Amino acid sequence: xxxxxxxxxxxxxxxxxxxxxxxxxxxxxxxxxxxxxxxxxxxxxxxxxxxxxxxxxxxxxxxxxxxxxxxxxxxxxxxxxxxxxxxxxxxxxxxxxxxxxxxxxxxxxxxxxxxxxxxxxxxxxxxxxxxxxxxxxxxxxxxxxxxxxxxxxxxx
Amino acid sequence: xxxxxxxxxxxxxxxxxxxxxxxxxxxxxxxxxxxxxxxxxxxxxxxxxxxxxxxxxxxxxxxxxxxxxxxxxxxxxxxxxxxxxxxxxxxxxxxxxxxxxxxxxxxxxxxxxxxxxxxxxxx
Numbered sequence: 550x551x552x553x554x555x556x557x558x559x560x561x562x563x564x565x566x567x568x569x570x571x572x573x574x575x576x577x578x579x580x581x582x583x584x585x586x587x588x589x590x591x592x593x594x595x596x597x598x599x600x601x602x603x604x605x606x607x608x609x610x611x612x613x614x615x616x617x618x619x620x621x622x623x624x625x626x627x628x629x630x631x632x633x634x635x636x637x638x639x640x641x642x643x644x645x646x647x648x649x650x651x652x653x654x655x656x657x658x659x660x661x662x663x664x665x666x667x668x669x670x671x672x673x674x675x676x677x678x679x680x681x682x683x684x685x686x687x688x689x690x691x692x693x694x695x696x697x698x699x700x701x702x703x704x705x
Numbered sequence: 706x707x708x709x710x711x712x713x714x715x716x717x718x719x720x721x722x723x724x725x726x727x728x729x730x731x732x733x734x735x736x737x738x739x740x741x742x743x744x745x746x747x748x749x750x751x752x753x754x755x756x757x758x759x760x761x762x763x764x765x766x767x768x769x770x771x772x773x774x775x776x777x778x779x780x781x782x783x784x785x786x787x788x789x790x791x792x793x794x795x796x797x798x799x800x801x802x803x804x805x806x807x808x809x810x811x812x813x814x815x816x817x818x819x820x821x822x823x824x825x826x827x828x
Contacts, residue, residue, distance in 0.1 A: 600756070681759075685733030685752035 577672055577702060578613030584701050585616055591701070592618035595694055601682030603661075606675045607668065607698060608632050615672065615702075623677060632675035635665045653692070655684065666691050669699035712826040713739040716803055719818050721810025723784065726802045730755045730790075736799065751802060754788060758800055776816065783807050789819055795828050 604619030608629030617625035716725035724740030
């Protein structure tokens with residue numbers, strides 16, 4: 550069996566053609582130019598307006614905390630990260646179904662709710678609620694809050 | 706026996722009816738809505754009245770009355786709002802919400818008709 554002239558030419562390793570890395574906007578977290586008092590008021594108002602809201606967190610889509618209004622029993626950094634994870638799943642679903650931008654996602658557990666609302670394209674508002682929370686009222690009230698928060702974040 | 710759509714349609718045939726909804730008071734969301742006006746968003750009314758129903762149920766519980774709500778009447782300047790929790794085993798946690806024009810309705814008759822609709826409603 551002769552293999553003398555059937556050797557394949559030696560190939561050099563090829564670099565796969567990758568698109569240039571995406572330029573990500575700087576993280577909103579830790580930006581000192583944001584209007585934190587106004588953001589804090591919005592988050593605080595949400596807790597006052599709807600009975601059953603235990604706390605709310607404003608985070609970036611990168612999972613980093615921007616501002617929060619939660620009691621000591623909840624970890625705001627964890628909530629911001631979980632919001633980003635929820636957003637990731639929501640975005641994949643929306644991309645696959647061709648349904649546009651992510652808007653809102655709610656997880657209902659045995660003893661409570663966790664809702665995530667899109668705040669513009671780069672931030673997320675997450676709300677932790679008791680089981681007895683009036684979800685319909687939250688869904689009516691939170692999107693305008695998210696819209697106002699998006700305006701507050703816009704100049705940044 | 707009537708299904709949800711028929712029941713809501715029947716509710717709209719009550720004299721003076723402006724709008725009707727079947728609402729889940731554990732979440733405040735509506736299972737069905739008919740009527741309403743451009744100014745009156747029945748989903749907003751449903752979410753708000755969920756708090757009314759819950760507050761009254763809690764009060765009855767706190768007073769240890771060991772009873773339940775048959776219906777609730779809220780009288781406005783120009784409207785009647787009737788809330789009727791469902792009593793059937795498959796209607797737990799739901800209430801019917803009916804908005805009536807005060808000038809065009811007969812309250813006693815409307816209340817009677819709403820009771821009939823509620824009794825016949827099957828989900």
